[in-house]
Amino acid sequence: MANLIEIKGVTHAYKTPNGPLPVLDGLEIAVPEGEFAAVVGPSGCGKSTLTRLIAGLMKPDRGEVWLHGRLVKSPRKTVGMAFQNPVMLEWRTILQNVILPLEIVAPSMPRKDRIARAEELLALVGLGGFEDKRPSELSGGMRQRASLCRAIVHKPDVLIMDEPFGALDAFTREDLWQTMHELRAKEPFTAVLITHDLRESVYLGDQVFVLSGRPATTQYVLDVTYPGDGMRRLEGLYTPEAAAMLATLREQIQIAQGRHPGPAVH
Ligand SMILES: Nc1ncnc2c1ncn2[C@@H]1O[C@H](COP(=O)(O)OP(=O)(O)OP(=O)(O)O)[C@@H](O)[C@H]1O
Numbered sequence: 001m002a003n004l005i006e007i008k009g010v011t012h013a014y015k016t017p018n019g020p021l022p023v024l025d026g027l028e029i030a031v032p033e034g035e036f037a038a039v040v041g042p043s044g045c046g047k048s049t050l051t052r053l054i055a056g057l058m059k060p061d062r063g064e065v066w067l068h069g070r071l072v073k074s075p076r077k078t079v080g081m082a083f084q085n086p087v088m089l090e091w092r093t094i095l096q097n098v099i100l101p102l103e104i105v106a107p108s109m110p111r112k113d114r115i116a117r118a119e120e121l122l123a124l125v126g127l128g129g130f131e132d133k134r135p136s137e138l139s140g141g142m143r144q145r146a147s148l149c150r151a152i153v154h155k156p157d158v159l160i161m162d163e164p165f166g167a168l169d170a171f172t173r174e175d176l177w178q179t180m181h182e183l184r185a186k187e188p189f190t191a192v193l194i195t196h197d198l199r200e201s202v203y204l205g206d207q208v209f210v211l212s213g214r215p216a217t218t219q220y221v222l223d224v225t226y227p228g229d230g231m232r233r234l235e236g237l238y239t240p241e242a243a244a245m246l247a248t249l250r251e252q253i254q255i256a257q258g259r260h261p262g263p264a265v266h
């Protein structure tokens with residue numbers, strides 16, 4: 001299958017008053033169409049920088065970012081983004097917030113079609129009946145569901161998520177993981193998920209890319225073979241197969257942090 005996203009030898013340094021700060025160094029990531037790439041790495045290693053490069057919000061000093069066979073040189077409409085703290089407009093209802101990208105990307109789409117599209121997605125993530133609420137009337141988990149709807153309402157080729165579930169409690173987070181799988185089954189898209197949660201990376205990812213410490217390079221790539229019958233069930237995370245994958249990732253993170261894996265702590 002063709003790669004929808006290709007990050008080729010991407011190297012970048014930020015200009016700071018104290019001189020250049022190298023952040024990415026020869027990064028290589030390839031994501032086939034329809035696949036879900038999880039990206040993990042030490043704090044401050046350049047993960048959010050990577051999301052900005054894929055979205056075309058920044059250009060790398062060296063190397064190339066390709067989306068759908070085209071070199072990314074400027075912001076792309078075909079990218080949807082979701083962040084840790086969803087920014088919602090309080091003066092708009094949830095439905096109006098979800099519709100927003102369509103107003104920008106598809107201004108000629110009839111209003112009733114936009115509304116139908118947003119309603120369909122909100123129902124899919126369990127927010128049917130909340131369309132007319134204001135963002136402040138929703139819980140954090142509900143707001144994050146609405147923000148996922150907003151990120152994919154215009155059917156982007158790529159969904160980029162930067163720690164979207166990081167601020168949620170553990171149970172809400174697990175619910176959102178399942179919602180993510182349901183969305184994917186209904187609306188196939190290619191995804192890049194930045195996360196600090198190794199279980200999340202294994203549960204959602206087809207591949208997990210471990211970035212090294214700053215300047216980040218691709219240190220390790222794990223192909224996820226999720227235990228079970230092909231369905232991604234949460235219980236799969238408590239199997240020996242998943243434990244082995246998590247142990248590998250844990251070890252790689254420790255290497256990325258410049259620490260040698262130590263003895264197990266009981
Ligand atoms: N606009 C900027 N100008 C200068 N330095 C920046 C800028 N944005 C980020 N940095 C620096 O670049 C490095 C990488 O930042 P980035 O936000 O990409 O890391 P990250 O991997 O997303 O971190 P975290 O895991 O904490 O979210 C950090 O040291 C940060 O301070």
Ligand SMILES: [Mg+2]
Pocket residue numbers: 047048049162
């Ligand atoms: Mg970040």
